[in-house]
Amino acid sequence: MKNDIVTLTIDDIGTNGEGIGKVDGYTLFVKDVVVGDIVKAKIIKEKKNYGYGKLLAIIKESKSRVVPKCAVAKQCGGCQIQQMNYQSQLQYKQNLVKANLEKIGGLKNIEVLPVIGMDTPYYYRNKAQYPVGIDKEGKIVIGFYAGRTHCIIDSTDCKIGSPINQTILENIRKYITEQKISIYDEESHQGILRHILIRNGYHTGEIMVCLVINGTALPCSEKLVQDLIGISGMTSIMLNINRDKTNVILGKECKTLWGQAYITDSICDITYEISPLSFFQINPVQTEKLYKKVLEFAQLTGKETVWDLYCGIGTISLLMATNAKKVYGVEVVSEAIEDARNNAKRNNFNNVEFFVGKAEVVVPQFYEEVSKKAMDDNKNKEAIQSLNPDVVVVDPPRKGCEDILLDVIVKMSPQRIVYVSCDCATLARDVKYLVSKGYEVKKVQPVDQFCHTVHIETVILLSKFQSKEQQSNQL
Numbered sequence: 456m457k458n459d460i461v462t463l464t465i466d467d468i469g470t471n472g473e474g475i476g477k478v479d480g481y482t483l484f485v486k487d488v489v490v491g492d493i494v495k496a497k498i499i500k501e502k503k504n505y506g507y508g509k510l511l512a513i514i515k516e517s518k519s520r521v522v523p524k525c526a527v528a529k530q531c532g533g534c535q536i537q538q539m540n541y542q543s544q545l546q547y548k549q550n551l552v553k554a555n556l557e558k559i560g561g562l563k564n565i566e567v568l569p570v571i572g573m574d575t576p577y578y579y580r581n582k583a584q585y586p587v588g589i590d591k592e593g594k595i596v597i598g599f600y601a602g603r604t605h606c607i608i609d610s611t612d613c614k615i616g617s618p619i620n621q622t623i624l625e626n627i628r629k630y631i632t633e634q635k636i637s638i639y640d641e642e643s644h645q646g647i648l649r650h651i652l653i654r655n656g657y658h659t660g661e662i663m664v665c666l667v668i669n670g671t672a673l674p675c676s677e678k679l680v681q682d683l684i685g686i687s688g689m690t691s692i693m694l695n696i697n698r699d700k701t702n703v704i705l706g707k708e709c710k711t712l713w714g715q716a717y718i719t720d721s722i723c724d725i726t727y728e729i730s731p732l733s734f735f736q737i738n739p740v741q742t743e744k745l746y747k748k749v750l751e752f753a754q755l756t757g758k759e760t761v762w763d764l765y766c767g768i769g770t771i772s773l774l775m776a777t778n779a780k781k782v783y784g785v786e787v788v789s790e791a792i793e794d795a796r797n798n799a800k801r802n803n804f805n806n807v808e809f810f811v812g813k814a815e816v817v818v819p820q821f822y823e824e825v826s827k828k829a830m831d832d833n834k835n836k837e838a839i840q841s842l843n844p845d846v847v848v849v850d851p852p853r854k855g856c857e858d859i860l861l862d863v864i865v866k867m868s869p870q871r872i873v874y875v876s877c878d879c880a881t882l883a884r885d886v887k888y889l890v891s892k893g894y895e896v897k898k899v900q901p902v903d904q905f906c907h908t909v910h911i912e913t914v915i916l917l918s919k920f921q922s923k924e925q926q927s928n929q930l
């Protein structure tokens with residue numbers, strides 16, 4: 456009953472990191488707890504089959520409970536499971552991938568390899584976006600949204616961000632105060648400064664600061680530039696124009712205030728240009744481990760044709776191109792493809808080709824057009840090979856791939872599909888589809904790209920199914 460105070464043992468964790476326990480058979484979700492805690496909670500919301508409880512006290516602490524390193528871990532929406540020790544976080548993620556592949560993916564007794572974790576799971580993010588606001592007392596607040604709200608927690612000392620960000624943000628706070636810069640208000644759509652984006656190059660030490668503004672210019676920006684260029688590594692100071700009434704942080708247009716319009720960083724010894732709007736993996740230490748798995752699963756010998764779908768700025772494409780004959784990359788953000796082409800040139804790759812557009816539009820179109828061409832001119836070896844790749848890599852956003860894309864991949868009939876995913880539920884759904892079309896799951900490797908959060912990256916190797924007979928014929 457609502458407002459009842461109950462005692463329960465937490466025995467599971469939900470998809471948003473909330474604890475799950477039972478009171479006389481009734482399921483209760485409680486935030487800020489870990490599996491094994493015995494807690495006292497007040498029922499604040501009651502539904503027919505489950506309810507939500509507010510944590511009042513921990514009666515007995517679980518062995519996997521730790522004191523979060525971050526002082527605002529509980530209020531901030533960023534790290535949902537910082538109160539869980541790191542080993543338990545990895546175990547939780549491995550279980551989650553397995554559970555989704557079995558329940559949603561319909562795979563039985565699937566082996567999920569232990570999650571590849573970090574040695575030091577802190578200060579790993581190379582990108583952070585801080586909202587700026589004014590609190591009830593009229594004070595400037597820079598920090599993070601409290602979980603599922605637009606209320607800003609003032610905190611520039613994020614334990615998963617780069618330590619230099621605090622210095623940068625305090626400089627910007629001083630500039631805002633001294634120059635009386637107006638702060639954007641979501642309700643009235645008035646005020647200039649909305650967000651601060653900071654990117655850090657892990658190997659290069661280069662820094663980009665990008666201020667997102669509701670306007671076309673930032674008053675007294677030269678003062679800000681003067682303050683920031685003293686910080687070691689500062690490479691790019693930019694403005695991003697976002698005049699829309701929207702939750703989307705970045706607008707389409709960027710202006711350079713000082714320095715370059717991009718920073719550089721490297722992954723597996725390949726150098727990349729990264730502009731404010733480009734997608735770049737946020738955990739550089741883990742990205743190298745993730746990409747090495749992708750490369751291992753692709754099993755390249757130098758002769759292969761590879762498609763890299765959802766290629767961003769071409770990071771996986773170029774890595775593949777180090778040991779493939781030809782790589783095709785597809786990405787919807789045109790600026791990212793511009794970066795990808797520059798990156799290919801910069802690193803002297805001439806065996807990669809990039810296409811702008813939605814993968815589910817570009818690839819089926821390409822397939823149809825080139826099939827016709829290949830039929831007219833059946834000596835066109837490259838066209839024929841492009842339609843029959845050895846490996847297809849997909850790395851979609853959380854919503855996964857559309858069936859129309861998966862269908863054309865199946866038509867292209869690659870020997871191997873390497874699926875990189877940041878959402879193991881949509882991954883499981885897509886894998887189920889591919890399995891129904893003749894592929895089998897060979898390896899499942901989660902990599903912890905997002906330590907202390909409920910998110911998990913997974914790489915899966917799928918191979919074209921071969922019967923025992925086909926296998927022995929090849930021997």
Ligand code: SAH
Pocket residue numbers: 734735736764765766767768769770771785786787788791812813814815850851852
């Ligand atoms: N493989 C890259 C990027 C992965 S993130 C890397 O490792 O860095 C997913 C990428 O898919 C983003 O760059 C996003 O812009 C792009 N994207 C989103 N929807 C898309 C679609 N329908 N077709 C092609 N690319 C898409």
